[in-house]
Amino acid sequence: MSDTKNNLAALAADVESALERRRSRSAAAISWIREAALLPVLAVVLVVGAILNSHFLTVSNMTGIGQQVSALGVVVVGESLILLIGGMDLSLESTFGLAPMLAAWLIVPAAAFGNGMMLNPYLGIGILLAVGATVGLANGLLIVKGRLNGFIVTLGMTILLAGIQDGIVKGQAPFNLPTAFGYLGAANIGAIPVSLIVAAVIFILTGLFLRYHRLGRAIYAVGGNREAARAAGIKVDKIRMGVYVAGGVLAAIGGLMEAGRVSSVAPTQGYGEGIIFSVFAAAVIGGVSLQGGRGNMVGAASGVILLGLVQNILDLENAPNYWIDAIDGGVILFALILARVIGGEASAE
């Protein structure tokens, strides 16, 4: 009897350790693959693009893509931070529109649909950043202190902000932006757009911050196991508030880039264009988990680049205008499935 018992216990231990070995081996493999998951896909897209159109791999086209996606990219950084702490923020797209709109409205002359105050453009940029921080703070207070649901808070905030964006200019698009205001989105240093450089710097600094700064590590801890983080003495609520504010500021900077690039602020910028879908898609395709605690800036950047390349190929190939949304949606779903297949169970959640 006791022999049988020992045998069974040994069997159980064997099963356990075999399962364990398999799990840890595949987990190690998965984490390696996940980091690099999008690189082969990016390579394939580059090859396909090059075959389809000889203009695709030229420097001017590539920098053009860079300029186009950098605004989106900066917002993706903000959203990724918020996703990492286990939150979500739909209102980034409205901040992306309202912050530059309010600034431009105060800067440009009445003839260009300003309100006539004609503020100094640098002051305008300050206001733009303040709008981003304020919206983030409001979201943070409602979600963290008010314990309201993040989805519904930021959904309400999205619509409220978009309404203000439309309301202050009565549906007009302020134009004739001063050079200083448009510099970030429009200027080049040599052949390289300033927006691309700034976006790249933001990605790199955020990535390093997340990797090396104690607050960056705290962000992962808060998103991965909030209770454990709290027990470890991490100021969970402050971290969450701070991240919402950072997200708002980054969205405002993205909006400034977009305004400079098209040299006006359309009432539809952000919410009207529905950019939040691309933002979420880029983050999730890049392996940032919607459950929180998992993801990094390398992944998020690859997600942004992938979306930009595909968009560019469709543009170059003159994809029929009426179908562009359907193709976009299809591409996002396809990329998600691909990320799931390559990244395994844990990715694309």
Add this chain to the structure above:
Amino acid sequence: MGEPVIPAAPGPRATPAVEAAGIHKRFGSTRALRGVDLSLLPGRCLGLVGRNGAGKSTLVSILSGIYPPDAGEVRLDGQPAPSLGDATAWRGRIATVFQHSMVVPGLSVAENIFLGRQPQRRGVFWAGLVDWGRMRQQARKVMTDWGFDVNADTACGNLTVEQRQVVEITRALAAGTRCLLLDEPTAALERGAAERLFERIRQLQAQGVAILYISHHLEEVFEICTDVAVLRDGEMVLTAPLSQVTKDDLVTAMVGQKNLSTERSMASASSSRESAGAAATARPDLVIEGVTFASPGVFLGNVSLTVRGGERVGVTGLRGSGATTLARIVAGAEAPDAGQVRFGDHVLRPGDRAWALRAGIGYIPEDRQADGFVPLLGAAENISMTITDRIARGGFVGPRRREALAAPLARRLSLVSAGLGQPVRELSGGNQQKVTVARALASDPALIVAIAPTRGVDVASKELLLSELDRITAETGASLLLASDELDDLVICDRVVVLVRGEIFTEFTEPPFDREALIAATEGLGAR
């Protein structure tokens, strides 16, 4: 008290790592702790035992600084305990390894060890930056110093339960904490891992760490503890160095006097037994054959058991013994790794609850909040949930029809509610459980699988639920498979099977069952 109360041996001039005096805690009408004293010296390992509901978890929470005692004082290292909100200060004096994991899965072992207090680079420019090299190095050093061997660079999500525990213990030691509170640390460990944990505990103890070890298993306490304390009904009924007590002393202290309610329901059980034969219609046999199941924390090895039609069988054992899992498998709520369950002529589809329901197996799940009812729906709707196919007309079910069906059951179980449409969320715990039981009975099952049907229920409801289960099985001839670690539940059974570590240890066939013999058997003691 009839038990021997031996004061803990005074240590050699040492300040107790933990000292609790006269701790009282009350939750609503329940007095969870009634004047508990406890003292733990450095280098000692105090085993805290007691049956479910004795107050162990409450004491653990108070000592961990999760909530304050209503009265009494906690002193750590000779000083009054820090204020509740000061997580860092508490953690520096006493660190609890809870049953649920407190590691961050996405972070590495080194980072989890230094969570929230990573070594940082020096210099103005680098302020706040984590010094990864130093952190890894220090993590490795702490690991080697204490003789642990978990790779500091692995992500914690890839670790086994055992390794995560090691990480949590190391985290405490690295913070300078020399007092550990381990809350049922072996509950989720297989045998080999548990042995290794014991080895680590002995080693920590030898190096002067104070350990409070909470366990369900007396054998473990005898294996590694130096002292033992027994909680019963919120009182510390026995405190002694382990060398001065026997297992029998502990069992006696844990069980206490037989309470009257048991005697009473025992009597009612045996009386209804007489009438059972008469009313019983032929019900199919349940045959469990070679059921094997392995998951972290639970293991069933080749269990075979037959419940004859109309028979009422209790299955009991400590947490992790597999008693609950066996019942879940029969109910179709869990799929076994191997083996077969037959009910009459049917072979159960593994893990298919809907199929089991159609085959006539009613189910009272363990966790009523999670599986027992839908809190926002009314009592009648919850009760009739298992039989909407029978009462629906063309797919539609009206509230009146539902209530007509639910009313007799609700009356029978004395369900107290403001009408059968009242959301179950608003009912008391006892009445919620009645809804769960009524839901199982509504389908007129040939076999009722019940798991801990009276857990967390007030005394009156408890008696009523048990006697109704008793009466209904007697009247309808339905069989009963009752998995519970609550001995009072088992009095309605004809036969009780005791599981120890996933195997049938012994069987009691003659009611009334002897409480002490049952408890000893669940601990794996006593003749087979």
